[in-house]
Amino acid sequence: xxxxxxxxxxxxxxxxxxxxxxxxxxxxxxxxxxxxxxxxxxxxxxxxxxxxxxxxxxxxxxxxxxxxxxxxxxxxxxxxxxxxxxxxxxxxxxxxxxxxxxxxxxxxxxxxxxxxxxxxxxxxxxxxxxxxxxxxxxxxxxxxxxxxxxxxxxxxxxxxxxxxxxxxxxxxxxxxxxxxxxxxxxxxxxxxxxxxxxxxxxxxxxxxxxxxxxxxxxxxxxxxxxxxxxxxxxxxxxxxxxxxxxxxxxxxxxxxxxxxxxxxxxxxxxxxxxxxxxxxxxxxxxxxxxxxxxxxxxxxxxxxxxxxxxxxxxxxxxxxxxxxxxxxxxxxxxxxxxxxxxxxxxxxxxxxxxxxxxxxxxxxxxxxxxxxxxxxxxxxxxxxxxxxxxxxxxxxxxxxxxxxxxxxxxxxxxxxxxxxxxxxxxxxxxxxxxxxxxxxxxxxxxxxxxxxxxxxxxxxxxxxxxxxxxxxxxxxxxxxxxxxxxxxxxxxxxxxxxxxxxxxxxxxxxxxxxxxxxxxxxxxxxxxxxxxxxxxxxxxxxxxxxxxxxxxxxxxxxxxxxxxxxxxxxxxxxxxxxxxxxxxxxxxxxxxxxxxxxxxxxxxxxxxxx
Amino acid sequence: xxxxxxxxxxxxxxxxxxxxxxxxxxxxxxxxxxxxxxxxxxxxxxxxxxxxxxxxxxxxxxxxxxxxxxxxxxxxxxxxxxxxxxxxxxxxxxxxxxxxxxxxxxxxxx
Numbered sequence: 094x095x096x097x098x099x100x101x102x103x104x105x106x107x108x109x110x111x112x113x114x115x116x117x118x119x120x121x122x123x124x125x126x127x128x129x130x131x132x133x134x135x136x137x138x139x140x141x142x143x144x145x146x147x148x149x150x151x152x153x154x155x156x157x158x159x160x161x162x163x164x165x166x167x168x169x170x171x172x173x174x175x176x177x178x179x180x181x182x183x184x185x186x187x188x189x190x191x192x193x194x195x196x197x198x199x200x201x202x203x204x205x206x207x208x209x210x211x212x213x214x215x216x217x218x219x220x221x222x223x224x225x226x227x228x229x230x231x232x233x234x235x236x237x238x239x240x241x242x243x244x245x246x247x248x249x250x251x252x253x254x255x256x257x258x259x260x261x262x263x264x265x266x267x268x269x270x271x272x273x274x275x276x277x278x279x280x281x282x283x284x285x286x287x288x289x290x291x292x293x294x295x296x297x298x299x300x301x302x303x304x305x306x307x308x309x310x311x312x313x314x315x316x317x318x319x320x321x322x323x324x325x326x327x328x329x330x331x332x333x334x335x336x337x338x339x340x341x342x343x344x345x346x347x348x349x350x351x352x353x354x355x356x357x358x359x360x361x362x363x364x365x366x367x368x369x370x371x372x373x374x375x376x377x378x379x380x381x382x383x384x385x386x387x388x389x390x391x392x393x394x395x396x397x398x399x400x401x402x403x404x405x406x407x408x409x410x411x412x413x414x415x416x417x418x419x420x421x422x423x424x425x426x427x428x429x430x431x432x433x434x435x436x437x438x439x440x441x442x443x444x445x446x447x448x449x450x451x452x453x454x455x456x457x458x459x460x461x462x463x464x465x466x467x468x469x470x471x472x473x474x475x476x477x478x479x480x481x482x483x484x485x486x487x488x489x490x491x492x493x494x495x496x497x498x499x500x501x502x503x504x505x506x507x508x509x510x511x512x513x514x515x516x517x518x519x520x521x522x523x524x525x526x527x528x529x530x531x532x533x534x535x536x537x538x539x540x541x542x543x544x545x546x547x548x549x550x551x552x553x554x555x556x557x558x559x560x561x562x563x564x565x566x567x568x569x570x571x572x573x574x575x576x577x578x579x580x581x582x583x584x585x586x587x588x589x590x591x592x593x594x595x596x597x598x599x600x601x602x603x604x605x606x607x608x609x610x611x612x613x614x615x616x617x618x619x620x621x622x623x624x625x626x627x628x629x630x631x632x633x634x635x636x637x638x639x640x641x642x643x644x645x646x647x648x649x650x651x652x653x654x655x656x657x658x659x660x661x662x663x664x665x666x667x668x669x670x671x672x673x674x675x676x677x678x679x680x681x682x683x684x685x686x687x688x689x690x691x692x693x694x695x696x697x698x699x700x701x702x703x
Numbered sequence: 704x705x706x707x708x709x710x711x712x713x714x715x716x717x718x719x720x721x722x723x724x725x726x727x728x729x730x731x732x733x734x735x736x737x738x739x740x741x742x743x744x745x746x747x748x749x750x751x752x753x754x755x756x757x758x759x760x761x762x763x764x765x766x767x768x769x770x771x772x773x774x775x776x777x778x779x780x781x782x783x784x785x786x787x788x789x790x791x792x793x794x795x796x797x798x799x800x801x802x803x804x805x806x807x808x809x810x811x812x813x
Contacts (some may be wrong), residue, residue, distance in 0.1 A: 440806040444780040447756035464751050464785040497751050497783035505784060514783065621786050624800035627736055628789070659790050677800070 098318045107323030108200060114330045115338045118366070119323030124341070125359035130351045132694055137349040146348035150341050155179055159422040160183040163373065164251025166239060175337075180354030181229045188222045202324070207294075208315050211287035214637040230280070233273050240270065252654025254381060254391045256372035258333070267326035271321040280408045283403075286311060299498035323662065333396075340423055353429040355508070356436060364425045365399040366390065374427065377420035379412070379616055383634045384626065386410060391417045391427035399432060408434045412505055413622035415586035419612040432622075443510040448496055451521050456488025458551075459527035461541075464497050464536035465655035472533050472655050475674040477493035478553050482681050483567040488525050498537040502585075503544070504622035522547060531557045533674065535584035535654045536621065542588060551658035552586060555653050555673050559593040562600050563678075569680045574617040575647040576676060579661075580614035583655035593655045594673050601680035602649075607642045615641050619654075619660030628663070635664035644668045651676050722770030726808055730767065733804050739794040740764050746788035746798055752781050760788050760798055763805070772808070779805040 112547050126134070137143070152158045155176045161168030185203035188198075192210060204210065206655075210283040213219050230307050239250070258266070259326050269624050284290025285298025286308055305405070329335055351360050356527060370392045389410035397403035408431060417427045454460070460480070462473045473489075499511035522530055523546075530547065532538050533554045541551040552560075561567035576598050589612045598604045609615060618626075618634030638660060644650045652658055652668045660672040677681045730737045739762070746758035758781040766775040779802050788798040 152716075185795055208786055262737045304783075365710075365779075440803060442780060443806075444777075447781065451756055464787050465782075467751075468749065468790055494754050495751065497785040499783075500797075501784040507784070619798075621784070624797065624803045625734075627734075627800075628792075628795040655787075655788075663790070 096198065096205075098208070098315075098413040099206075100312070100319045101199075101205060103316075103323030104204060104319040104326075105199070105201050105323075107326030111326040111329055115663055115684065119338075119342055122363050126351070130346075130358065130360060133350045134343050139463060142350075143154045143345070145529060146345040147264065149344045149348065153265060153344065153422070154337075154340050157422070157426075158373075160373075163420075163422070167250040167252065168203050168245075170236045170239040172252065174240070177229055177236060179234035181226070181233060182223070184225055185227060187218070188226065192216045193223070201319075204255060205315065205319070207283050207289065211283070211289045213289065220253075220393055223291035225291075227293040230273065230277060231293060233275060237270055237273050239667045249269070250691050252372065252374065252376055254375045254387055256370045256375065257388075258370065259396075260372070261328065261681040265325060265332040266332055268321045268324040268328065269615075272318070272325060274322055275314065275318040278310070280317045281489065282310050283611075287684050320677060332369070333370040335366045336423070337664035339363060339366040340369070342421065343425075347424070348623070353426045353433065354562055355358065355433065357430070357433050357572060361430055361433070362399075364430065364701075365395050367423050368395045368399075369423060369426055370396060371422065373420050373422060374417035376418045379414070379618070379634050379637070380623075381418070383618075384630050391421070391425070391431070394431060394434075395425070396425070398430070403434060405438075408438075409623070410625060411623060412582075412614035412616055412618075416582075416583040416613075416616065416621060419586060432504065432506070433612040435504075436508050438505070439507050439509065440505075443502075443507060443513075445510065445513045447516070448517055450517065451491075451494055451496065453490035453492075453521060453525050454488050455526050456486055458485055458487040459539050460487045460489045461491050461498075461522075461530060461532040461537060462489070462495070462496065462532075462653070463491070463532060463537040464560070464564065465587045465659070466491070466532075466536050469655040469658055469672070472658070472672040475672065475678045476558075478560055478678050479561070479567060479674060480680060483561045485561070487531070488527065490521055490525055498534075498540050499651070500536045500540040501546075501621040503540060503625070511540070511544075515540065522549075529557070531657060533672070535581045535587065535590075536656065539583045539587050553588070553590055553593075553653065554596055554688060555584075555594040556590060558677065559597050563648065567677075568682045570682045571600060572602045574676070574679070575605055576602045576649045576651050577605045577607060577642045577647045578610070579617065579642050579650060579657060581609060581657045582620065582654055583615050584612075585614055586612060589630050595653070597673055597677060598651055601676050605643060606648055609641045617654075617657040617660045618664075619656045621656070631660060632664035635660050636661055638676060639665055643693055649676055657666070717769040719770075722771045723772065724768065724770050726772040726775065726805070727767045727770075729808065734800050736767040736795060736797045737764070737801055739759060740796050741794055743793060745793060748794075749787045749791040751783050751787060756781055758782070759801070764801075765809055776805055776807055776808065792804070 106310050109156050140449045156530050157171040157175065160171050174587055185206060189198055189203040189206050198674040216222060236367045243250050280290060282297035284294040285302035330549055339544050346360060346363060353361060361434060372392050374391040375381050380392045381390060385462060394407045397407050411431050413428045413432060415428050466473050496514055496517055499514040527549060529550050529552055531552045531554055532539060532541065533555055539552060539554045540548065558567065562569055578595060578598055580591060595604060615638040617638055618631040651669050658672055743763050744761050747753055747761050750758065752758045758778060763775050763778040782802045784799055786799055794796060
């Protein structure tokens with residue numbers, strides 16, 4: 094059987110264009126990966142990783158599991174559009190194959206099958222096919238209806254703010270939204286005129302053709318359906334819908350172990366194109382929710398980078414807290430891309446020629462308090478009290494003079510300046526002959542662990558103290574204090590340390606868990622990665638964060654970062670904000686020294702916490 | 704003259720009508736907190752870089768106000784951006800932002 098009609102041209106041309114452009118882009122991206130990344134592909138492509146990737150494509154690209162976790166309706170909307178459309182294509186192909194007894198057909202035949210074949214009496218399982226095809230179309234249309242609704246009000250779909258899209262994206266969106274209503278209309282009119290179709294299209298078709306002149310709609314509707322498909326396909330490479338094919342590639346490359354590096358690579362292009370600009374990152378960003386800065390989030394930044402039109406404002410207006418990295422349903426490394434963009438344009442010549450070589454006495458454990466440690470002597474004192482109580486042989490390497498670890502320069506894109514400081518600190522650390530480095534500052538811990546290339550392990554003090562407490566070297570007796578814990582960004586999302594501070598606090602009192610914790614925890618606002626927000630704005634963020642961890646319902650707010658502590662303390666007189674180590678000292682039974690309480694203890698009665 | 708061990712300050716008068724205060728104007732516009740500084744010196748007292756070299760945020764601000772942009776920019780190159788001064792400042796001057804802006808001004812200010 095030869096199926097053809099002129100109206101299939103827009104669809105076929107659009108599809109051909111899309112396939113060629115996507116293939117060319119994919120080949121280009123893969124070709125431009127560096128040797129190490131290509132090696133990862135070669136090593137893993139014929140292994141389990143490909144199976145895992147295929148499974149993730151099913152659960153994420155089709156079923157949208159992660160979006161379901163955020164909001165049911167939002168997940169349903171994406172699932173019905175993606176999975177529904179996918180099934181419609183599969184079933185359409187099966188139906189055509191069955192009908193033509195396995196004949197190979199041009200790609201447009203299954204799409205416009207209802208047009209080409211009105212009498213399906215010879216089709217095996219005809220009842221099932223016509224029912225399923227109608228059902229699937231309704232399934233997709235329910236998603237389209239939700240999408241219409243989301244444009245009007247996105248709140249029921251769990252999104253306070255949606256992305257403001259560019260004109261071309263809106264154009265593509267319109268053609269996408271027209272595809273399925275037009276398919277329904279075309280199939281219904283056909284069903285009405287030829288007594289074909291399934292339960293819904295037949296019923297709707299009969300209603301339509303009973304109207305005068307409805308039969309004149311027959312060809313125009315099929316043309317319109319084909320044109321809307323063609324327009325959508327042609328728009329894909331130029332719009333956010335490029336995420337549909339690219340996310341699949343991203344999932345495979347990620348499963349092969351490819352990640353962002355210290356500079357943009359071809360993989361970054363894949364990530365940029367995999368961003369669907371859904372805008373989930375906007376709601377996760379505290380700059381938006383607390384300060385009303387809603388135009389610099391990852392959705393906008395990534396688009397600007399993809400269009401090669403990014404600005405200093407977009408690159409710099411970000412706390413690099415990492416919340417959007419975890420909120421992103423596609424799993425794009427937003428913060429790393431932003432940091433790498435900062436590295437592209439270092440501000441200026443920075444001159445650290447004056448920095449001397451610093452030396453410290455030898456010891457088994459090198460202890461580094463960092464710059465922030467100098468501003469929070471109580472944290473250093475508490476930690477060292479616990480070291481003494483546990484009999485740790487340590488050397489306090491920045492007791493007298495200290496230089497910065499380099500992380501604040503690094504997060505502002507000054508990589509070479511940061512390296513200069515790192516070199517000096519590395520000499521200092523290695524000169525002590527220590528077997529491990531312990532720091533009270535997560536900011537320092539991050540750069541020590543990730544960029545210094547030290548031969549000894551780096552511990553945040555909560556990790557180290559936990560080892561001491563778990564082994565019984567540090568004896569702790571729980572108090573009756575209610576404690577809530579704030580995850581510092583650099584420690585939690587940055588280094589993945591969530592459990593040790595919590596376990597330690599359980600040794601010292603009653604830890605209250607809150608809803609927004611761990612990967613979902615809020616930033617205190619003190620972030621060194623942003624300079625453009627002022628202290629009042631930082632306090633505004635801090636107050637909201639304190640609220641989110643139930644600060645008013647407990648005796649102590651614990652954190653594990655001196656900068657978080659300073660930021661919270663500056664924002665609120667109401668709460669007693671202590672480092673984990675300061676709380677441990679209160680519970681430490683083998684501590685000979687006692688610490689004077691730095692904060693006034695609150696007298697307010699605390700009862701139950703929800 | 705008797706040696707007291709110290710001498711009177713050499714007059715360092717700046718004629719503001721003649722000084723090039725473009726950078727000061729520009730900074731005040733970009734970050735109004737620049738104008739809040741009362742020169743108390745808390746920033747200098749806590750400064751990490753200041754432990755090793757003659758670097759002071761307070762002095763840098765003076766240089767900018769007096770029109771010595773070049774000296775100020777050279778000063779700013781010593782900062783490690785550690786952020787202690789921001790936390791120590793009683794006037795909530797956004798010190799790290801001002802340092803960043805001064806560093807950028809190197810290429811933009813006439």
